[in-house]
Amino acid sequence: MKNFLYRVKQKISKTIHPLKADLDTFNKGYSEFLSTGKTSNEAYLAFLNLYCNTNGKFQEAEHKKAIQNNPPKRTEDTLSGVIGSYTSGDFHSINNTLGKDGYIDLHRKVSPELVKKLTNFALRTETTTAPKYDKKMVYDPAHPVSEIYRFDMQDLVNNPDIQALIMDPVLINIARQYLGCEPIFDFPAMWWSTSFLKEASSEAAQLYHFDLDRFKWLKIFIYLTDVNEDNGPHRLIRGSHLPDAKPTELLKRGYARIPDEDIAQYHKKEDFIVIHGEAGAVFAEDTKCWHKGTPLRSGHRLVLEFEYTSSMFGSNYPTFEIKNASEEFKQFCKNNPVYAKNFRF
Numbered sequence: 001m002k003n004f005l006y007r008v009k010q011k012i013s014k015t016i017h018p019l020k021a022d023l024d025t026f027n028k029g030y031s032e033f034l035s036t037g038k039t040s041n042e043a044y045l046a047f048l049n050l051y052c053n054t055n056g057k058f059q060e061a062e063h064k065k066a067i068q069n070n071p072p073k074r075t076e077d078t079l080s081g082v083i084g085s086y087t088s089g090d091f092h093s094i095n096n097t098l099g100k101d102g103y104i105d106l107h108r109k110v111s112p113e114l115v116k117k118l119t120n121f122a123l124r125t126e127t128t129t130a131p132k133y134d135k136k137m138v139y140d141p142a143h144p145v146s147e148i149y150r151f152d153m154q155d156l157v158n159n160p161d162i163q164a165l166i167m168d169p170v171l172i173n174i175a176r177q178y179l180g181c182e183p184i185f186d187f188p189a190m191w192w193s194t195s196f197l198k199e200a201s202s203e204a205a206q207l208y209h210f211d212l213d214r215f216k217w218l219k220i221f222i223y224l225t226d227v228n229e230d231n232g233p234h235r236l237i238r239g240s241h242l243p244d245a246k247p248t249e250l251l252k253r254g255y256a257r258i259p260d261e262d263i264a265q266y267h268k269k270e271d272f273i274v275i276h277g278e279a280g281a282v283f284a285e286d287t288k289c290w291h292k293g294t295p296l297r298s299g300h301r302l303v304l305e306f307e308y309t310s311s312m313f314g315s316n317y318p319t320f321e322i323k324n325a326s327e328e329f330k331q332f333c334k335n336n337p338v339y340a341k342n343f344r345f
């Protein structure tokens, strides 16, 4: 830690918060986390400050330490799952792209049958609207009353089709390679975005921001509706996940939502990526990249997202109570204790 701190100090002339104080708070909070599994608010704030102060280098270093005793499992040379088969060479090239660009559009889709099943689930399961409307309701496409409708994670993990996706060996291996360890399944998320509000909503993450739940993580997204320029494509800044890639001027604002014009001042035009795709399209991203959902002009968008992580330090999410598991899912969790550590039966 000492050398690391020295190198950081050499590089950073202006710090947003005293680095030493944040390091002390983080170290205390991290040892508490190791014994309780919980991250305190102070430790999390210090962790955020350390990200902004070191331009991400702190998180990289902590990730490397956290995975030391968690080597990735060896797998078969070819793995098959919901988006087909991939060889070790394919995984290698996916991982190279993810490492360099921070995202990969896999240009493959899950089956139309699976899209239909998940969409039907999403049209009959209760959601929570944006907090300002404070409603719980099933989404009615004919009468939107919120720009976002989020599903409860417990409902998601108890859906058999989502359990099958959680076990998907191809998706897991993409995360395994990117994280360089046996990944932990962190959480699923699914939400409808609508054109109810015709302007960028901070609530619906429609302004550029980076996520910072963990030391290192990977998100895999599945579009469950066709997504084009009108109904809220995902946007990101290629390569901005890398340590030192974010402009210090923007990091000085801390963990803030950043207007497009400000991002455009610092990042090249060709690195502004927009992801369109048909229903079923799959892409992966390290959401340390600046990213956002585009405000919808019309229609709606349904997305399913999984997060895979190397450590649970950071945001405190609930563990998942599985009431409705197939025998296969139970067995899978038994055989993959690291991956399945957040599931309770």
Ligand SMILES: [Fe+2]
Binding pocket: 205, 209, 210, 211, 287, 291
């Ligand atoms: Fe985000």
